[in-house]
Amino acid sequence: MADTETEVLVVGAGPVGLTAAAELRRRGVGCRIVDRLDRPQPYAKAVGIQPRTLEVWEAMGLVDRVLDEAVPLLGQLTFVDGEPGPRLELDLPAEVPYRFAALPQDTTERLLTEHLAGFGTRVERGTELLGLDQGDDQGEDHVRASLSTPDGPAVLRARYVLGCDGAHSRVRRAIGVDFAGDAFPEHYMLGDVEVDWDLPGGYGVRCLRRTGDGAPDDVLVCIPLPGHRRYRVSMLVPSGPEDAAGGADAGEVGEVAHGLAGGQGPGLADIQAVLDRLSPRPATAGALRWSSVFRISHRLADRYRVGRVFLAGDAAHIHPPTGAQGMNTGVQDAYNLAWKLALALRGAAAEGLLDSYHAERHPVGAEVVGRTVRHARGEADADDLTTVLLRQAQLLVNYRGGPLGNEDDATGAGPRAGDRAPDCTGLERPLAAFPQRLFDLLRARPHHALLLYAGAGADGVARAERLHALADAARAAAHGLLDVHVVLAGAAPAPPEGLLLPYARDAAGSFRAAYAPADGEAFVVRPDGYLAARLPAPTPADLTTHLRRTFR
Numbered sequence: 046m047a048d049t050e051t052e053v054l055v056v057g058a059g060p061v062g063l064t065a066a067a068e069l070r071r072r073g074v075g076c077r078i079v080d081r082l083d084r085p086q087p088y089a090k091a092v093g094i095q096p097r098t099l100e101v102w103e104a105m106g107l108v109d110r111v112l113d114e115a116v117p118l119l120g121q122l123t124f125v126d127g128e129p130g131p132r133l134e135l136d137l138p139a140e141v142p143y144r145f146a147a148l149p150q151d152t153t154e155r156l157l158t159e160h161l162a163g164f165g166t167r168v169e170r171g172t173e174l175l176g177l178d179q180g181d182d183q184g185e186d187h188v189r190a191s192l193s194t195p196d197g198p199a200v201l202r203a204r205y206v207l208g209c210d211g212a213h214s215r216v217r218r219a220i221g222v223d224f225a226g227d228a229f230p231e232h233y234m235l236g237d238v239e240v241d242w243d244l245p246g247g248y249g250v251r252c253l254r255r256t257g258d259g260a261p262d263d264v265l266v267c268i269p270l271p272g273h274r275r276y277r278v279s280m281l282v283p284s285g286p287e288d289a290a291g292g293a294d295a296g297e298v299g300e301v302a303h304g305l306a307g308g309q310g311p312g313l314a315d316i317q318a319v320l321d322r323l324s325p326r327p328a329t330a331g332a333l334r335w336s337s338v339f340r341i342s343h344r345l346a347d348r349y350r351v352g353r354v355f356l357a358g359d360a361a362h363i364h365p366p367t368g369a370q371g372m373n374t375g376v377q378d379a380y381n382l383a384w385k386l387a388l389a390l391r392g393a394a395a396e397g398l399l400d401s402y403h404a405e406r407h408p409v410g411a412e413v414v415g416r417t418v419r420h421a422r423g424e425a426d427a428d429d430l431t432t433v434l435l436r437q438a439q440l441l442v443n444y445r446g447g448p449l450g451n452e453d454d455a456t457g458a459g460p461r462a463g464d465r466a467p468d469c470t471g472l473e474r475p476l477a478a479f480p481q482r483l484f485d486l487l488r489a490r491p492h493h494a495l496l497l498y499a500g501a502g503a504d505g506v507a508r509a510e511r512l513h514a515l516a517d518a519a520r521a522a523a524h525g526l527l528d529v530h531v532v533l534a535g536a537a538p539a540p541p542e543g544l545l546l547p548y549a550r551d552a553a554g555s556f557r558a559a560y561a562p563a564d565g566e567a568f569v570v571r572p573d574g575y576l577a578a579r580l581p582a583p584t585p586a587d588l589t590t591h592l593r594r595t596f597r
Contacts, residue, residue: 061358062209068383093369226344310336459561471553500564518585
């Protein structure tokens with residue numbers, strides 16, 4: 046079959062690949078997305094949705110659909126040997142715009158697939174990657190991907206390839222990336238069932254039985270899902286994989302032992318037996334939708350990029366499901382990478398911008414793998430509960446000291462370069478009769494944003510001229526791919542005379558509280574919602590110098 050071409054080939058149509066494809070298409074990038082499966086899997090595998098992921102989906106224009114179908118995850122009830130243990134409430138600070146949620150993975154994939162279809166792109170199913178060729182010296186301007194399609198073999202030329210094809214990634218193997226780690230010895234059962242009991246809805250339930258020396262001996266975890274008394278339950282296989290599911294390992298011989306096993310999963314009787322052993326209340330399992338046996342490994346790719354090929358999601362990092370970190374981390378991998386690829390394909394990226402993907406996301410993957418492995422082995426966090434919850438919500442991920450941020454040695458209040466840019470409310474705009482959020486301004490276009498803070502001083506025309514000069518310099522340095530907003534102090538009597546830039550008044554003082562800005566300070570926010578720089582009283586040359594880290 047004759048060669049065909051695209052700008053980006055995404056391999057794998059799970060939540061990570063779909064997020065990457067949708068963000069590329071939103072930025073006008075030509076994209077093909079393939080998946081070896083003939084149809085989506087109707088399984089509730091990854092079900093926890095973190096608040097940071099909801100922020101990402103808000104910026105993408107998807108969050109309303111998700112909120113319609115997800116359910117709140119209010120906390121966790123713990124029982125040890127049948128007795129109540131600590132009750133965890135998943136409370137976050139009021140300024141965080143979203144809470145913890147649960148949504149079956151098949152629903153997440155459906156919503157993302159429909160969102161992607163709005164850009165005119167469909168998943169090419171039954172299409173398997175056979176191999177990749179970047180040329181011997183990796184100096185080619187494209188990658189040749191050999192594919193097996195429903196119509197026969199094909200070769201696709203792509204400027205870049207994204208491997209979002211899971212723990213057993215063909216892309217990762219094709220580029221020779223090491224995936225070091227190990228497997229946990231236990232086998233687990235998963236089930237998507239209704240559980241009739243008198244425990245309160247909206248809470249996860251974790252039941253442990255301990256041996257005489259206090260070590261965990263048996264476990265049941267139930268996560269609420271949309272529907273009447275519906276849960277995704279996970280539990281240890283009683284004595285061996287053969288007891289409940291034919292004993293197949295997750296993956297071929299010699300492969301990574303991670304994921305769902307082949308063969309038949311546990312039946313209702315198997316799940317009921319676990320409930321009878323561990324549930325603190327009388328419980329009856331029914332309406333089994335799906336079940337499987339699975340294994341858990343912990344592994345991390347040593348490189349997220351080789352030439353024009355990138356890895357994201359489970360292709361780059363796998364770990365225990367503790368705290369629902371895996372899929373959410375992968376979604377943020379894709380969100381980090383997509384805007385950088387779009388700039389590179391426009392010819393607007395600084396040299397080294399694409400290398401920042403590994404520099405920023407690999408340490409995040411390493412931290413998540415390490416933390417979830419410690420939790421799986423029973424090690425508790427030493428931090429206070431608020432910090433633990435913010436970390437689980439993925440709101441503490443940062444790129445401080447990374448290649449794209451300014452040299453920020455600030456020790457005062459407010460976010461630093463590399464931190465997530467916090468939302469704030471109560472902003473007043475001239476034509477709106479209702480208050481606005483900062484995120485409303487930032488999501489208008491998928492570009493960088495420059496926030497210029499103007500205090501209550503009355504220097505009039507001179508101040509407006511300075512703000513215009515900063516805006517002009519930043520737009521020029523960013524090739525026009527940057528939006529500018531002036532944030533006026535709530536005490537400012539009026540915008541500076543002659544100001545022609547979009548502005549909002551910090552009427553509620555929430556911007557001041559969240560960012561602790563100095564008069565004249567500039568904040569550069571990246572398209573993925575992270576603060577690239579905070580520059581006290583910058584000159585146009587200062588802004589240009591900073592933006593040259595990202596733009597050529």
